[in-house]
Amino acid sequence: MTQASSLEFALIGLLKQKAQSGYDLRKAFTTTPMRHFSDSPGSIYPALRRLQTRKWISVSKDASGRKRQLFRVTQAGERAFLEWLQTPVTREDVIWRIDTVFIRFAFQGDNVPRNVSLRFLDQFEEQLVSYTRELRQYAEESGLACSSTTGALAFASGVEGYQSQLAWTRQARKKLMEASS
Amino acid sequence: MTQASSLEFALIGLLKQKAQSGYDLRKAFTTTPMRHFSDSPGSIYPALRRLQTRKWISVSKDASGRKRQLFRVTQAGERAFLEWLQTPVTREDVIWRIDTVFIRFAFQGDNVPRNVSLRFLDQFEEQLVSYTRELRQYAEESGLACSSTTGALAFASGVEGYQSQLAWTRQARKKLMEASS
């Protein structure tokens, strides 16, 4: 079995906050800015099935009138989730999966000590610094920067995006340390 | 047949610049900041096959020693490509496919008149403005902003990202108009 998808971990994160049904989880994705994930039944229900197969969540019937299935996280599920939250930020994350970096950070608050989040921010910052440096170097070598085609502008937007995230890591670190007091 | 993927259009964009082999295209994805796309043979070669099925590209053997297949864009391919470049930016693009917005913009330079790109930027800006407004409203209503958990910080990073892109659209418009002279 492969590594679970970010959707599956996000579902665990939500279920850890509160035991919920598949329908509830779908609504969480439609009504909050976690829109990032699709709310289609064709993605949620199979993902819940997979989590059951892994024994990371368990089912129980809802007491209330409606015929709902309530899912809750098992201990094994929690272990896997905590590990996922804390996996180091890699160069590959920055290039291909930057959104999951933020999702992991978002779920850290309720689940790991603050100093883990601070270390996580350090790693993220380091990767951002090294990758933007790489991009700038590429631009210089290829002479991209001086031309003003839409291609160069799009490239600039990429760099600026990373820059803005870099600024965010610093701000976030400050806010997180303030909140400790 | 469904809508072609952004990978397929990106391949066309590269082939429009220069007739190339599958291997060349793979290298373009590994050695330039178009890293966004995977350079695995398992994605490129099947995509080229699909484009051939659509009759959007044609093959010819390379004259040089090696046994390479050179692909070039057909007229039908060019038509489809130009249409893709100009499709209006939607709210859904901003939420789920923002990277393809930039890819389309990047390819516009060599392929559509500047005023089309300017209109494209207008649409993009409009969508960014309306979506950030939405996000801010959500934050206010849910009382997210005042809490300082990692969740709220991650949310803030999303908003700041859109903000930075908004600033970029304005800068890009200015640069594009300067370049007209």
Place this chain on the structure above:
DNA sequence: GGATACATGTAAGATGTTACATGATTGT
């Protein structure tokens, strides 16, 4: 009584990832 929201699923299809597989050419 009818509309809307609740609630759970399946089926077909496309795309993409990883890993495997093969062979030719070039440089040293």
Place this chain on the structure above:
DNA sequence: ACAATCATGTAACATCTTACATGTATCC
């Protein structure tokens, strides 16, 4: 000769999208 790079592919697998399908409870 040998390694590296050129060059093209296939197979298995997982995931996700779209669309279809079904039935219940609640509100007006």
